[in-house]
Amino acid sequence: MSLKTKALTKSIWVFHLSTGSCNNCDIEILDLLTPRFDVERFGITLVGSIRHADALLVTGVVTKKVAPRLIKVYEQAPKPCLVIAMGACGCGQGIFRDGYNTYLPVDKVIPVDAYVPGCPPKPEAMILGIVKAVEKLKGKDRSSLRG
């Protein structure tokens, strides 16, 4: 494993982005910081800028207004950057699939490494999703990445 990926998998700095959602997944992601789940003890930290991030957590359906920004954010992310699509919306637009303001699902706009379905996914499932994505990077590719 290269030096870069080794450093990456020691502690994982995560940037969160909503592309047009009901915000439930976003709140559950915030919940990960709070005492019950406290992901910081696993070395998972949420950061305020994509330029500091090792992983990108994307929620939402990708509305037309947000699509260009999603691409821009991904381009600004230092590579390698793990992309994790959270929630039913992130995985495939969910119940809003046929909406007139929905663009394409996340994985048709940027490459996605892991999917965490659920509406919203339980915080435990989100942690599992991040962990599985990291393990993929380490090379321990489990047969299914569906969290």
Next chain:
Amino acid sequence: MAKQLMFKIKERLGDLVFQFEEKSAKRIYLSVHKADIRQVASVLVKEFGSRFSIASGMDNVKNFEILYHFSFDDEGKVITVRTFVDKDSLEIDSLTQVLGAAAVWIEREMHELLGINFSGHPDLKKLLLSDAQWPDKKYPLRRDFKNE
């Protein structure tokens, strides 16, 4: 007391209301001509102290309909003022002159989603849809709208 309110409103609006429907004690529907909408709204809000809850615009195929919902909080009633707009003259007076800030957003929304023009609105630009992706003449809430 509630009956008194309805009596007073009926009396005050007189012929401006061409159809009066009391669906229940809490739900009343008044039909008015679009030319009278400003006056009716002014009476209900300024004279009777009601609160503008929101407006619902819809495409009825044969015409367009706008429902203005006014909440009478003390009596727990919603009085809805219904008016019709012809497809060929899809325009109505803006209520911003009468309702002020409360009507600004919803008229912008009805304009961009249905294509209704609100004359006298200070700034009828898009509210929800992005300018780049939504050229003019594409109105999602219309019956003939096709989602590509």
Next chain:
Amino acid sequence: MSENKKRQTIIPIGPFHPLQEEPEFFKLHVDGETVVDIEINLGYNHRGIEKLSEGKSYDQVTFLVERICGICSNAHPFAFSIAVEDILGIQPPERAQFIRTIIAELERIHSHLLWLGLAGHFLGYNTVFMWAWKYREPVLDIFEAITGNRNHYGMNKPGGVRRDIDNNDIPSILKMVNDLVLAVDMFKGAVLDDPVLHARLKGIGILKKEDAIEYAAVGPVARASGVAIDIRKDEPYAAYDRIKWNVIVEQDGDVYAKTQVRILELYQSIEIIRQCLKKLPDGPIDVKLKEITEGEGIGRIEAPRGECFHYVRSDGSNSPVRHKIRAPSYMNVPTAKASIVGQQIADATIILASVDPCYCCTERLSVVDAKSGNPVLDSEALIKMSQEKTKKLWKS
């Protein structure tokens, strides 16, 4: 590489790179330290739900509208269900009415605690954030126990509720709610009785009563400005008129008053839940609806942020012909203009937060110089300014 990364306890607000050219949700125009104007741009979350509703059956619509907002996910199906019941002129059975009330008040508690946490963070009281969200967890646990999900409970449907509350669960709900009183006492002391927060929040971001009326504001935003409206009292639904409780109204209209209203409403919600659990009658939890007849209906409820209004038109078919949805924030977010112009930038985040928009929207904040139009600050910087201002007050 790791030494260059700055470690902070951050709420991941501000997902976009600062100083982007595209319009932000809140764009503040500033002259020096003063806000002179605010632009509000919507549309990032617009998913065309009203149109989607026209293609779904009445039962499916409840699941759709639940997902308008994750925080008030019960409010929309609730208002929609009442609108459909209004078309039919029916009321759900008594047990359903009480269950609806309990779920609605639990939602109010979790929403206000969520808000309290975020407000705490903006002010630099990260302990308040952690504690508020920690005490939110037992509420979500109860939701999971009753409904099967922490969020998006799928409880309301036209005609009643989908799931019953097991009477055996009542003691644990009561216990959770009673434990919560101690937490709320603590918040009240930490927030409302703190002289630093008095200095920080009183007189800040005032929404005058006449402005609250002109903007047709609703919910805590209106009640903090002396406008005593609350659908639960004005047009009682579910079991609210069978319970003894009070509407919380304050007069000053500042951020402090808005905070007061939300914290004091927590006590009222706890009391409502207690009484509902004690009075929960036996019986069916729904009325079986065979068809939705032609007609129109309006359903409105007092969501945590205010009046949630649904209008439904039916033509006798299985789907709504028109479904108008108006969330409370639609009326309240514009009031930011009235309460923020003339205020200092350091107070901007807390003033906007006090309007309680969808939290995700407060993040997209940008600040431009009024004269040049050049961007000056981003949301991260604004939050820091707010936190710094509090720190200065601690020291003095």
